[in-house]
Amino acid sequence: MKGFTGFGKRQDLVLVIRDSDLVAAALREALDAAPEEERAGLERAVAIVGETAGASEGRLRADWVRTRLADVGFTGDITSVAAIKALRQAEPGLSLLAAVQLQKEAVAHPE
DSSP states (O other): EOOOOOOOOOOHHHHHHOHHHHHHHHHHHHHHHHHHHHHHHHHHHHHHHHHHHHHHHHHHHHHHHHHHHHHHHHHHHSSHHHHHHHHHHHHTTHHHHHHHHHHHHHSSSSS
16 A cells, blocks of 8 residues: 655545455466465465455555554554654655544554
């Protein structure tokens, strides 16, 4: 998932892009043609994609926030002002409003 900015303005939008249907279809096709020694791994991959595909947008945004915070080395309290600062450091195009909204999503969807 990637936040989009443009034209020099800070944006309040973080877009969730889902392509899990395409990935799941490709994995099922590979599974159909797979030799026996590859089947177990592909079956597991299909199951993982299925679990991820069922995740809500809020859960995906919360996971994205945690990943971005980890990328900048943030290990503190996710409810803190420091978390918002770290998130905006990780994604400089995020407005303060967007960062706060994303923080709320992360708090609402604990790991």
